[in-house]
Amino acid sequence: MQIKTAFNDNVFWAWERLENLPQDRRLRRKVTSDQARAALCALAQTVTGEAGLTYIRDENGKPALHRASGAGHYGATISHSRDLFGVAFCLAGQVGIDIEYRDPDRNIARLEKWLFGNRRADPNQADETRMRHLKNDPRQADFYQQWCVYEAIFKCTAINDPALRLPSDTVYLDHWRDYAGALVWQK
16 A cells, blocks of 8 residues: 655545455445554554554544554544445544546436536526536546545535535545545544
8 A cells, every 4th residue: 555645744645446345235335444544553563663553433423543652642534336446544633535436327417516506696597507517427536526525525524515615725636547436634
């Protein structure tokens, strides 16, 4: 697993593609989640040199890395989709990562309308334009990128309105042909 950094070395992240996963979706998600949590702890230990970091959910239900020294927590996040997972942690603040498989069978028009349709100044005209654009984008790259930003913001801040923006930049993760991804950080 190659360690990557973002936001002036305040966020550390990595990804991994898994092989020989179970066919059962529920079991596959469990296996992927377990491996991602272990990878997150290993990533943080490699970066910080701290032993004994453990994956927890904080008092608000957000992922965090508990420091064995009793010095608090590091902000942490995990995302997985099919056979790929991404993990990130930050030394201060909160972080969110999201990765999505670009599923050609997914009903993008319905998701697009649900996610963005009623949050625009002129939703009817904007929806028509977006739907035409989606038809000309067989991999739906634009939609999935926006979806990942929305999910990453939610994981970082617990704000579920995609019209709201973080005061921080977003890193678009485009390392994989059939996946989209985004990473956000808030100090």
